[in-house]
Amino acid sequence: MNDQIERDLVARLNYLSWAVMAALAGASLLYLPWEILSGVVAGGLLVTINVQLLRRAVTKALSTEFKVVNSRKPGQKLKRMLVKFYICFILTGVVIYFLISKHLVDVLGLLLGLSTFILTVFLVIIQEIGKLFYHKPTKEAF
DSSP: OOHHHHHHHHHHHHHHHHHHHHHHHHHHHHHSOHHHHHHHHHHHHHHHHHHHHHHHHHHHHHHHHHHOOSOSOTTHHHHHHHHHHHHHHHHHHHHHHHHHHTTOSOHHHHHHHHTHHHHHHHHHHHHHHHHHHTOOOOGGGO
16 A cells, blocks of 8 residues: 555544544533533543554554664564553553543443544545445546
8 A cells, every 4th residue: 555545544534533523522512411521522532542642653663663674673663562552551441440430421421432433434434435436437447
């Protein structure tokens, strides 16, 4: 895949994720109680920040991994990335536990907020499928 296409896809996922979170928060503000709104915002922020941190760690690990060919331990960057991933995963679990155990947010709202990125991925998949089906063929296609 082309690097520019990948960067565009990641940027679209990023912007659309924030838009979906804002839309869910706006809809819950209009139609649902305040506790659910705080859960949607907390869950949306958690998942969006986690995805950004994971994307940055993976990009850094893979880009430096292939440049350093003659190093003594070529898998060291990937191991660091996995450690960062697990630390981030554990911290996210602790934050979710704290939010639920202290009754700071509603569980339903938190689940709705945590599903923000999944909704975003489905939207991007639907857009890409739509591009495939409704793409006008060019002369080169024949």
